[in-house]
Structures are given as C-alpha cells and as structure tokens.
Amino acid sequence: MSDQKTVEETTTSEPAARGTVVVEVRDIGKRYGNIIALSDVSTQVKAGEVTCVLGDNGAGKSTFIKILAGAHQHSDGELLVDGEACTFSSPREALDAGIATVYQDLAVVPLMPVWRNFFLGSEIRTGVGPFKRLDIDAMKKITKDELAAMGIDLRDVEQPIGTLSGGERQCVAIARAVYFGARVLILDEPTAALGVKQSGVVLKYIAKARERGLGVVFITHNPHHAFPVGDRFMLLRRGKSIGDYPKSELTLEDLTSMMAGGAELESLAHELQSIMGEDSDVAAEMVAEAEST
Numbered sequence: 001m002s003d004q005k006t007v008e009e010t011t012t013s014e015p016a017a018r019g020t021v022v023v024e025v026r027d028i029g030k031r032y033g034n035i036i037a038l039s040d041v042s043t044q045v046k047a048g049e050v051t052c053v054l055g056d057n058g059a060g061k062s063t064f065i066k067i068l069a070g071a072h073q074h075s076d077g078e079l080l081v082d083g084e085a086c087t088f089s090s091p092r093e094a095l096d097a098g099i100a101t102v103y104q105d106l107a108v109v110p111l112m113p114v115w116r117n118f119f120l121g122s123e124i125r126t127g128v129g130p131f132k133r134l135d136i137d138a139m140k141k142i143t144k145d146e147l148a149a150m151g152i153d154l155r156d157v158e159q160p161i162g163t164l165s166g167g168e169r170q171c172v173a174i175a176r177a178v179y180f181g182a183r184v185l186i187l188d189e190p191t192a193a194l195g196v197k198q199s200g201v202v203l204k205y206i207a208k209a210r211e212r213g214l215g216v217v218f219i220t221h222n223p224h225h226a227f228p229v230g231d232r233f234m235l236l237r238r239g240k241s242i243g244d245y246p247k248s249e250l251t252l253e254d255l256t257s258m259m260a261g262g263a264e265l266e267s268l269a270h271e272l273q274s275i276m277g278e279d280s281d282v283a284a285e286m287v288a289e290a291e292s293t
C-alpha cells in the first residue's frame, strides 16, 4: 500500500514579491447599529513590511483586525486583496486568501505537546482509508525544523505548550502561521501582556517574519515596540485614523506624542506600567515622557 500524506487546511496562496501591496483598506468603516467603531481608515500592507496599527483602548484596533481577519464585515469603504475588492464572510475565507491572525489569547491546548498544537486542526496523516493514522514523526520533525527556521530554539517539541513562556507561545503561533502559508500575518497586541525581555523576543520574530517576505500587521499600544520593527504606522483614535505614515516620515518622538499626547498619554503610560510592572524600563520611559509632554 502506498503511503499517502495529506496536510489538511493548508492555504494555497503564493508569497507576493517584497514591496507588493497585498492588502489595502480605503476609507474603511464599521458601524454596530448606531455606534461608529471605525470610520474612514486607509492603509496598506506590503509583502516584506510591517504595518503597525497603534491606538489606545477603544481606538478601533480590534474592529480593524476583525475586518481583515474575516470575523466582521466592513460597513463602508473598500477592502482590497491583491488589488481586488472583497469582503470576507468568515475567518476561513481570510485564511484562504493567506491572511492569518494570531490573537493575544492564543487558542492553544496547554497540556498538549508543542508539535500537537502546531498542527492542531491541520494534522498530517499517513496511509489510506481505514489505515489512515497521524504521522507523528513527520509532524514532530516539521515543527522542530520550522521553529529552528524562525530561530526558535526549543529543547523539546514534546513538552506541553503550557510550559512555554507567553513570548515563546506567541513565537510558535507565528511560526505556525508562516508554515501554513500565510502571506499576511496579523498580530493582535502580541507584546501587551509581556515584560520587556519577552517583548524583545516577540519583536525579533516579527522582524523574522518580515524577512521571510510576509506582510505583518502589528497591533500595539506601544510606540516603543512599534518603532524599531515598523515600516509604516497607522494611528487610530476613537475609531478614526489620525495618520498613516511610512517610517521615513516620522521619529519615535513624533509617534509617541501623536499617539496620545498630554493627559491621555500619561494615563496610557501608567496603564502600561501596571501591566508591565513598576520596574519596566519601557513603561518608566513612557511615564517620564508623558510627564514631560
């Protein structure tokens, strides 16, 4: 009997050439009944670039992600993928177009090994008909190789994913999306709940995904995280875009003060400090900056 391997649910899209616009939104908007969650937002996601979406709580970041990820449909404007206007009616459709989303609360099964989580829902099977079984060796090897290709050095892919740190789990999720053919990777505040060191690790893998030619959409509160890895910055405030700039047009200081400013910046800095801890360098720096604004 010939061994027949199948990988279920893989995406089929080809990677786009670096610099090509893969996803574009033009004056996009979303209304929930009378509530306008997002209006007139425009930006581009290019292959091999990181588009950062910055904004405070309630700015519309989640709404923006949900539209790109196919979880919600836009009410106004246009969403273009490879230059063609489209509306995703489900996350599956977005995934089929090569748009993968890694949410902050990663859907992992903590007690299952890393390799099992890597292939969850897309297992490789071997054999045919009633003799079909999981190809465990192949899945372990691919997981190990893919993590290594992203520069993630795990001692053992057999260890339960719940034993990894939050940053490492994010990195496994990024490697998984890359392996399953994502062209665009949306990262929903991947560093928000992490300390400085762990955030640095995740930022490194964001840069790695960009190097591999993916278009990355990096959602964050934190200009200090966005600036080093971002190529383009789109700022949201109360559902509206307050700017969409390539990196050449702004400095970290511009980004920080534009993002919030004055009292809003200060409360954001304190919020960040409470998340990251009193001795977080990033948070302390932001508080100092907010107080000097």
Ligand code: ADP
Pocket: 032, 035, 036, 037, 038, 055, 056, 057, 058, 059, 060, 061, 062, 063, 064, 239
């Ligand atoms: P962020 O992710 O930046 O915190 P959101 O996209 O969650 O912002 O929210 C933007 C605005 O839209 C908020 O005022 C929020 O209350 C509103 N909103 C978000 N989702 C819904 C919904 N399902 N129904 C009604 N209002 C919503």
